[in-house]
Amino acid sequence: xxRFVVLGHRAASGPGFSLKDLGGTGGRIDIxxxxxxxxxxxxxxxxxxxxxxxxxxxxPDAPKVVRYExxxxxxxxxxxxxxxxxxxxxxxxxxxxxxxxxxxAGISVAAIDLAELLGKLPGALFVLEEDxxxxxxxxxxxxxxxxxxxxxxxTEEERALLRSRGARPxxxxxxxxxxxxxxxxxxxxxxxxxxxx
Amino acid sequence: xxRFVVLGHRAASGPGFSLKDLGGTGGRIDIxxxxxxxxxxxxxxxxxxxxxxxxxxxxPDAPKVVRYExxxxxxxxxxxxxxxxxxxxxxxxxxxxxxxxxxxAGISVAAIDLAELLGKLPGALFVLEEDxxxxxxxxxxxxxxxxxxxxxxxTEEERALLRSRGARPxxxxxxxxxxxxxxxxxxxxxxxxxxxx
Numbered sequence: 001x002x003r004f005v006v007l008g009h010r011a012a013s014g015p016g017f018s019l020k021d022l023g024g025t026g027g028r029i030d031i032x033x034x035x036x037x038x039x040x041x042x043x044x045x046x047x048x049x050x051x052x053x054x055x056x057x058x059x060p061d062a063p064k065v066v067r068y069e070x071x072x073x074x075x076x077x078x079x080x081x082x083x084x085x086x087x088x089x090x091x092x093x094x095x096x097x098x099x100x101x102x103x104x105a106g107i108s109v110a111a112i113d114l115a116e117l118l119g120k121l122p123g124a125l126f127v128l129e130e131d132x133x134x135x136x137x138x139x140x141x142x143x144x145x146x147x148x149x150x151x152x153x154x155t156e157e158e159r160a161l162l163r164s165r166g167a168r169p170x171x172x173x174x175x176x177x178x179x180x181x182x183x184x185x186x187x188x189x190x191x192x193x194x195x196x197x
Numbered sequence: 198x199x200r201f202v203v204l205g206h207r208a209a210s211g212p213g214f215s216l217k218d219l220g221g222t223g224g225r226i227d228i229x230x231x232x233x234x235x236x237x238x239x240x241x242x243x244x245x246x247x248x249x250x251x252x253x254x255x256x257p258d259a260p261k262v263v264r265y266e267x268x269x270x271x272x273x274x275x276x277x278x279x280x281x282x283x284x285x286x287x288x289x290x291x292x293x294x295x296x297x298x299x300x301x302a303g304i305s306v307a308a309i310d311l312a313e314l315l316g317k318l319p320g321a322l323f324v325l326e327e328d329x330x331x332x333x334x335x336x337x338x339x340x341x342x343x344x345x346x347x348x349x350x351x352t353e354e355e356r357a358l359l360r361s362r363g364a365r366p367x368x369x370x371x372x373x374x375x376x377x378x379x380x381x382x383x384x385x386x387x388x389x390x391x392x393x394x
Contacts, residue, residue: 019217020216020278021278022276022278023274023275023276030275030276031275034275037375038378041375042372042373042374042375042378043348043372043373043374043375044348044373047372077220078227078228078231078375079219079220079227079277080276080277080278081217081218081219081277081278136389151240151241172385173385173388173389173392174388174389174391174392175239175240175384175385175388176239176240176241177239177240177381177385178234178238178239178240178275181235181239181381184374184378184381184382185381185382185385187372188369188370188372188374188382188385191370191371191372192333192370192371194371195370195371
């Protein structure tokens with residue numbers, strides 16, 4: 001299983017943002033929204049064995065985590081607007097604690113923070129850092145979780161948490177990319193590795 | 198210079214599609230729209246020395262090509278809706294022939310087809326095909342153009358045209374990706390190559 005965790009430091013944690021201005025009204029929730037097709041879609045359908053977790057740390061109801069599971073997702077359109085509608089529905093689904101509440105097929109939400117989320121995820125933990133080991137050379141098991149920052153990167157507290165959980169820093173190349181682009185590039189390196197294994 | 202050419206076999210060639218349903222009303226113009234930030238944006242701004250060309254072959258006014266030049270683009274937001282507005286403005290700009298008409302800073306349009314476009318582009322020509330040589334091993338000069346299909350791939354006529362222009366087939370890995378994902382992965386392999394050169 002490949003798992004991606006993407007942090008949205010100011011991303012809306014409830015519904016009500018405008019689909020006409022996701023970035024402005026949703027605290028750059030557009031960054032998280034674009035990671036959904038990046039993580040889950042390939043040319044003509046869904047990937048297998050992928051989970052994405054978007055961490056919503058902005059108002060009004062933080063923290064919340066939305067989970068997207070390829071195993072149970074029925075369908076997903078690649079456009080940003082329809083994906084944003086699914087995310088909004090998840091954020092509007094009543095949830096008060098760490099139990100996942102399903103908002104639509106394959107998408108669920110819980111009121112947890114990054115530490116609680118990491119506690120739920122098995123497998124090896126990696127964090128994307130520009131000075132990390134090149135992912136093309138790093139040892140990555142098939143069951144792995146990758147944590148990505150948004151446009152604000154990581155806070156010192158988040159870095160300390162990730163270190164305490166043993167997260168290994170990996171990098172993707174010489175150019176710093178947007179979060180959804182990082183997910184796409186990660187997939188490509190892991191696809192190549194699996195094929196040659 | 199890196200150049201990307203993306204074909205939209207049914208993509209709208211005039212304005213008037215709905216920003217609420219790009220795919221349905223614009224002939225999957227959303228595929229082309231998503232290639233714009235994929236080709237031009239990195240973490241905190243614009244790439245240098247990149248040109249993207251989207252080829253619009255759907256109604257009402259095909260063929261048209263929209264050109265996006267990183268050299269003269271002033272700014273670009275990563276979200277699909279604002280990019281679609283820029284594309285719509287380009288498609289609504291009067292143009293009757295092969296002369297580029299600027300619709301906004303760094304974006305221009307011409308009434309040309311793929312053959313005419315390729316005639317305008319210098320440098321080595323590549324085409325993304327699943328059975329092509331792995332781009333990680335292929336010889337790619339710094340001045341190169343990559344032609345990508347949409348969800349419909351390439352027609353036999355397009356393949357014949359590309360062959361006649363000496364386009365070399367390259368592939369990106371074992372998994373078939375969406376056009377914007379292909380652009381992101383291509384960039385990563387070329388970034389790595391440049392850095393190690």
